Amino acid sequence: MEDSPSTTKPHLLLIPFPFQGHIIPSAHLALKLAAAGFSVTFVNTEAVHHQIALANDEYLARFSGADGGHRDIFAGARSSGLDIRYELVGDGLPVTFDRSLNHDEFAVQLLHSFHGKVEALAGRLPPISGLVADTFFVWPATLARSLGIPYITFWTEPALVFSLYYHMDLLRHHGHFGSQAENRKDTITYLPGVAAIEPTDLMSYLQDSDTTTVVHRIIFKAFEEAHQADFILANTVAELETETIAAVHREKPFYAVGPIFPAGFTRSAVATSLWAESDCSQLLDSRPRGSVLYISFGSYAHVEKKVLEEIAHGVMASGASFVWVLRPDIVGSNDPEPLPAWFKKETAGRGIVVQWCRQAEVLSHPAVGGFLTHCGWNSILESVWSGVPMLCFPLLTDQFTNRRLVVGDWKVAVDLGGGSGRMAVRREDVAEKIGRLMRGEEGVMAREEVKKVRSILQGALAGGGSSSRNFDRFVEDLKCRVSSRRPV
Template identity: 50%
Template structure:
């Protein structure tokens, strides 16, 4: 059971496995956001399947959301342990009450993650190391600012987990070069192609991450980026990345010259839709029976992710564009997609007008939906998890980036791999353009061209995770190097 301990919550020592092991024992602290949590859980399972003992740390808020949205018990890794994996589970406060609206008050939440969270993690890690002498590694999301300090304090191997493409991290690593050349803080040369960054052949300023395009660079998120990515992550002993060697060879070659950097993606389970651990922060609607009634590749799936917001204007134009297109669709529409204060974002009467060909839910199991045979396209915000899942299911995309890495991810999808369409050629979302792009994606000849290309990219992913593939080799090498590093630090 869960026991309180000075604002920290952890399982009682009797719950922990009694046996001591020579295998690496890692504390794993993800960033408490859905898009970072999901691959972190999958990586924890992958590590445990290689013999690691993993103590997985969730925040109290994330744990509460998971258990409230599903029938999961207090121990979300219970089923994983039944399959023989040694994954323990602990909970720590992020410094804010559970009921605090972290989406609505994003900056306050990030300030807390920046300044307060580390003190709670420090205390928790100290308690765990004292009770479990076998702990030898600290694995953290690359956006955390404190791993170097805590790993040094407790003599732990410092492993950073980057959940986005390697290209994104490489651009953050070279913010000084971007600033020197007028492409960051401020972005003065908005029309000039960037071709001087090591590991990046060329990129247009409009395809930089939103934080590098921002006029105001004094936000809490910018301070986190500077401290975590421009400084701290560079000092990690190892970096694991949820990408594929063959998709980003030039960038990965550059990064590997700086530090041990391992492309181990995509981090999926052997069965794509298999779910040993519940990670959803919202209750999921089962859309299977609705999808079963639709013809193959006839339905557009729409989801703009778990965190970013959009405007009322854009959402209304998208809704009217869907209406004009005549295409069947399933839309996972978060109630807070505009704001927690506006939970009815669709135009009046829209749901009645599309009820015969559209299903609107607040959340769903995305893997189950996009792997269904009736899905013919994905209208996406370009989160990296969504892109990898879409490629795996051979579903071409319409790209509508909203925040952070999504603009750079769009470049990879549309320009480099040619497996998706860019929604907005201009600065405004317009219903006519939405309708045209939706029809192009699902019904036009362009969709066949993209399907051919996405099949090629999928084969690259499959080859990477196959026995002897690049991701498998990189992961095995990482495990060997970590064990060697642990021995050296004893």
């Protein structure tokens, strides 16, 4: 933090959306950009940093001063020669404010107050050559224009989801979204690059009848800004979404550079976890190949307690060994014991329940044979990279659309159901589908398909692969763009 970014390199300001699933790929994008010859300033909120510091105190202490210091998450990366700095801004709320329990109040701050903090920071930094900001922010194009620099919108989800949001006007025009009466239920066939999609496969916010919420206001404004972006950088793979990407690219420069993983995949040089990570290796090392079900519903979504109880009954009845991640606020911050009291006792010796873990490390362990997932995009990419088929239980936002990709298009997953407002699930179905995934013919077929998709991901990142070429092209295009104008 003490040193200024190099004045001999183009300087990028990179700002992730302050949720775990956005921070992880953003941090590793920052490392890639620094390795490609940029000077990078990475910005976290004070609240996010506080959580990271609490969860990773021992790791971060190795790179800070004797007094504990600032706990700079990029200090280790910088000591290896990367020109990257770390800054913090407030989000308008106290660090100790419970953002999980008071999501709407937090969202209001992101909508109305956060941009002012970023603008003030930009004014204190050395000259900025480009702004790389998460697509869900509501101010990046406006800020970039005021600074006279290009805006690179960083999209952390599939191109399909980007295209659906990008074309909300078409969905509204045809009555599939935002209808004052009832949204149409017939198949959607008019979106550029999307052959056909069912309304039930739209993101949860595009299925809602009430479009006046603060989250909807954020989405609407964010995609007004995205329409003004100079470049779109996306954590997806060209071969997996060819037609959708081609259609978006016709409107705006779109670079598919995913999957964005840390070097080595299982361990990162940057601390990004918001919760302390448990070591699950003792159980995994003691189990046969492909026998353990990994369960996680991600870093953000909440699950009703009655739904967790049905899933718990199903897991118990399935007989499968398991590692189950249940973060402390999965039901709510005021309910730290979400599972039924009997569950741990009844399943003792078969599995473990932890608050958080190194997911990539667990998924890549040979004992893991299936993943019961909420279908977050990071989880999907990590599962495919590890060759692990999935059992899908989406909860909100892009997770329904992601399920369409992995179940319908790629055929690497089994559908369990789920949904925001559609969360009915029966314990018998849970047990049956775990069995089908872990021991049945459906699981065998999904394992074969996941090998094929994994090969596509590996090929994309290899030298000369599509993501590698796209990243190099993006770097060249951006450097050409920033060299043609004087940074401010």
